[in-house]
Amino acid sequence: MATTVTECGNVRIVTQVIQQKDPLAADAIREPMSSPTASQLTSSQPKNFINTLPKALGVVQIVLGATQISFGIALTVAQEDFKKLTVNSGVYFWIGILLLFSGASLVEMEKREYPWLEKLCLFVNLLVSGASVIAIILHGTEIGKETEKEDPCDEMDRYYCSNAGKILLYGLNSVFIILSLLELAVSLTAVVIIVRSTRQKFYRQMVST
Template sequence: MAATTVTDAGGVRIITEVIPASDPRVAQLTSSSRPAAPNVSFQVQNFRRAQPKALGTIHILTGIIHICFGIILTASEHRKPSLPVASGVLFWLGLLLLVSGSLLVESEKRDSILLVKTCCVFNAGVILSTLVATLVHATAITRNPPGCERNAMFQLRHEWCFHVEDKLLSNGLDTLLVGFILLEFCVAVAVLAFGYHAIKQHSYTRMVM
């Protein structure tokens, strides 16, 4: 049997009960006294509101588009590559978007604040990369095609330099890619905003605990 002791101190009655080890209530008390595992889902709930799966799908699709355009333009401009092809921006930005998109899709399935931080790091890289890519494409639009620069007064220019439609086509492709880059920039900013809020909330919760 459990031994009960009653103590009065300062108008407060304290009842102490000693439970023997054979009592079945010991197992319940032991399990309830263990610290509960932190609920990570509560911390990443705000990040899930950004629909990371949908944003990751956008990154993946635009990454595939960049790589496909990179392959086509590299094959067609192997003699005189344009600035976007020579810089390789279509390939490294496409690969970065594929990795970032895959992480965002995975974050929809796993409750991991570390995965959220990783997504934020890669999307910060996407933001910087889109700014560089925009500068590259803008420079390609404003400059003459490769081999058509007027460096000398009587320099002979290649035949394709007189084909205005080629320059218009190149400018159209660069403008289209800049549109995709703007979409990628907006997606990365949204991921960073929601991810930062989730990370901040997670840190605050751990401090309180």
């Protein structure tokens, strides 16, 4: 059995040449396969990594998507005569549909590990991230427009005047800004997890070959 040591910077490469009839060959081959490092690389760690956190993120996205669509329907009916910017833009519906689709895709990754499914989840979550940023801008713009309007109670007795509508508008938009920030955080977390999982699978394939 011949051993060659090659040093390249801080890396030391040890090469062993073992004859086929050498009785030690079988033991030498079994040792690296039974080492902790090899067992970790050949284990199903990436699979377990994919099936836990992304599934939970998918459920959260489904709940947020259903919430967006439900409020979108309610606000569209309530503001039938004087629709606001967010209702006219349809932000509640298209971001809700994206969240439902993204959440369902993440949950489906638990059952099927297809490369195209991971790419689809990655693309949809990037869309959700962009949509969340747009939603934050729209809700912030609506709050800004209402702030610029004159206070109707300045021209009449404040005892008989109420700003309940403006307060409700501020409250709703503030809540949806918080929800949009949550959606942005969830989608970006899913993107990071999918990218890391893809890299782990790539490294595992390199080691197995």
